Amino acid sequence: MTDTDAVPAAGPTRSRKRRTMSRKVKAILAGGLVLGVGAAVTLAAWNDSEFAQGTFTAGTFNLVGSTDGTTFTDHATAGTAATLGFTVNAASLSPTAVTAAPFAVELAANTTNNAVVTVSSAGTTGTVTQITYELLQTTTFGCTAATTGTDLVPAGTALTTVPGSVTFPLAQGTGGAAGAPVFLCFKMTAGAGLVQGQTGSATWQFTAASQ
Known part of the structure; x- marks a missing residue:
């Protein structure tokens, strides 16, 4: 086998490694997007309150x-x-x-x-x-x-x-x-x-x- 014949054999291996790495990156990115959506839902859970107060003063009688x-x-x-x-x-x-x-x-x-x-x-x-x-x-x-x-x-x-x-x-x-x-x-x-x-x-x- 010559050196020239050995080069193509190595190409598919590196290509598979790159594709595997790409899937991992996509999976990580996808996971990050899921986490990001979850955070957005938490931020959208708003709260609001109302308060009422009564003041009582006695009248004057004389x-x-x-x-x-x-x-x-x-x-x-x-x-x-x-x-x-x-x-x-x-x-x-x-x-x-x-x-x-x-x-x-x-x-x-x-x-x-x-x-x-x-x-x-x-x-x-x-x-x-x-x-x-x-x-x-x-x-x-x-x-x-x-x-x-x-x-x-x-x-x-x-x-x-x-x-x-x-x-x-x-x-x-x-x-x-x-x-x-x-x-x-x-x-x-x-x-x-x-x-x-x-x-x-x-x-x-x-x-x-x-x-």
């Missing part, structure tokens, strides 16, 4: 009173009760005399609810026998022995008591303003048996419940 129909302030305890200005000096009552005093209540500015007000007795001190009273709801501020209005407490009621379920409504204001006031009139009548020198006081409570 009942205030006035003895002049103009200046309204808190009188939150029996010890800080507003002093009613009676038309006849309550320190020198005589039998059958009638003395009267106005009062007003309203819901303070920024109050966020309407209310129902209940009137009750907060107690008496000293001697208040032979004195009865009447409580009226009036259309304007002011109170004399001749004032008329809607009876909340009927005339002749003992100063030591308040009948059950004495209530009236109060409306909240709008735009942050105070609500419309309710005007009241207390009338006191001294009985024929009033004792000279007796002295005492009575206190009423106005309790507002939000609606």
